[in-house]
Structure formats: structure tokens, C-alpha cells
Amino acid sequence: MAQTHYNRSTTGGLLMSTWIDFKELRSKLDFEQVLRHYGFEVKRKGNQHHGFCPLPNHNGKKNSPSFSANLEKGIFQCFGCGAKGNVLDFAALMIKADPKDGAALRTAAAELQKRFCPELGGKPQAKEKTEKQPAKPETESLPVVVNAPLDFELKGLDAEHPYLFNRGFTKETIEHFGLGFCSRGYLKNRMAIPLHDNEGKLVGYAGRVVDDSTITEDNPRYRLPGERKHDGKIFEFRKTLFLYNGFRIKAPVDDLIVVEAFTGVWWLTQHGIQSVVATMGADCSEKQAELIVASVKSNGRVWIVPDGDKAGERHAQTLLALISPYRFMRWIKMADDKQPTDLSAAELKNGFI
């Protein structure tokens, strides 16, 4: 049901509204035509188009053909910037809007419908009466800013809190990563973890519960920055666009260790391992995979050390699929239910590199 919306014009009310049936519109639109509409040269091979990414927010390499579209299915993806979706998502991204923003998606869809499928607009008004679905509140179509650098730092974090000491982390490690217990606000009763983007700019804080017995659905183990409206813009945080600790790798290295969690990064760093990054969860986005590849010399190695559980297995499979075409990889398998933080100093000394 979420596919169907009315787009009420502000002047004419319902009579002037443009009917958009997203599903129907998507099936009628010709992706090749849409690409040409935006001025792109389509190099068709069978159902596929490959080329440079046309998206205005593309932030990967500019001169590699990272963009591919299945013109038959009307879907696309870009290995460079990680964008993917259907033809309507594409249209939204072309106007620098977030496809998840219903109002922006409607604006983009309405434009394509008017141009390519005008016959789909203006369905009879009676249709609405049969629709039980209440009209969705119109959110303003605000510009979206992703991973904006913070203009403040959390003050008064307690770096002496026993949580990390009890887990074997040293004062040096805690200071190096800027960790500390937060006693108020959004991260109250959590260990605050500063998050830096690929350029090393502080873009937010993660917060880890220090008392696992308090973990519930509403109080998850980790809390990440949410979305907020400010100054007429929507600020969004996306962990999929960077690697934790990735900014410390200034030039491609011979050996890079990839773990799932923050704690793995702290632990391995504390034991003298130089280049460690985390994907911040069992998923790895294409953007993160691209960053991993770019952080390792072409004859270097990517060592993956996922947790010894089902999610870790999935993590490893994802990384292997995305990275092994480009870099030599080694998978260090942890014993069942073990994590990189369970590795002893001796194992870490002999296990890598």
C-alpha cells in the first residue's frame, strides 16, 4: 500500500492532485529513455548499461565506470558511491534528494510521469474514496546532508570508568580512541565512541551500553546517531559510508585487518597491530569494500577476523565476495562464540603477517 500516494497541489486541493501509482509508473518507464532524459549517453550491451556514475552526489572515483544499470529491470547500482535502487530512486538522486524521503521521491516521480506517462496522472477521484489508507502527512522536501562534521565535542566523558579497564583495555588505548563514559543526554550510561569519517572529521558518536543486563529492544547494545532536522536541512548519519578507524590509514598498506566491531579495533591496536578497521557490524557496504581495497596495496593482503558465529560467517562471505576480485585475502576463523578480543597477546603476536 505504501506504493500509492496522492500528490496534492497546494493551490488546487484534491481536484488538482497528480495521481502517482509508483508501481505502475515504474513498470511503464523506460530506464534507457530516463537516462537519456538526464543527458547521459547509454552504452547498451544486452540489457546492461555500464558507464561513469552520473549521480551528482557520486563520491567515489570519477574516472572509473562504476555505474551499471539493468535497463530491462529498471534498476541500477554504483560500486563507487554505493547508490542503488530503481528508476524512481535514480530520479530522486538526480535532484540530490533522498529516495527514502517520500515527498522528494514523489516530486521526482511526478516529473517523470508528466513527461513519459502522462496518461497515468489524474485518475478518477472516486479511487481515493475506495482507498482506506489515510493520506500520508506531507513532509517538506528538505535537502539532506549525510555525515556532516559535528561542530561540537562531547565534554566530560569519564575515561576512567571501569568498564573498559575491566575488559583489559589500557589507559593509552582509551585515550587513543577518545573513549569515555557518558553520564547524560542521548548516550547516558553508555561508553561514547567518537566516529570519524574517511577524512578524519568527527561525524558522530556511537554509544555502547556498559551494563549488558539493561539491553532491551528499546535500549540496544549500540546506539548510533539518528536523523535530525536543523537549519532547514535533514542531517543523516550513515555508517555504511566509512570504516571505523579507516581515517588513520593515510596511504595503502601491505596488510590490513578488518574486524566487525569497535572492540576488535581497540584490542588489536593495543597489541601493536598497525592497520585495523571495523565495518561496525556484520554487514559490509560496497562503499566500505571500496575503501578497504583502496587502503591496501595491489600486492597487499586483507585479513578478515570476524566473530565466531553465524553473523561473523556472513560477514566473511560478504567481504570475500566484494574484495577477493581485487586483493589477496586471508580469513582468520575464530572458534565458536569467540571474538577478536578473545585473542591472547601471544596469538596476536604470531597469528598475523
Ligand SMILES: [Zn+2]
Ligand atoms: Zn556513483
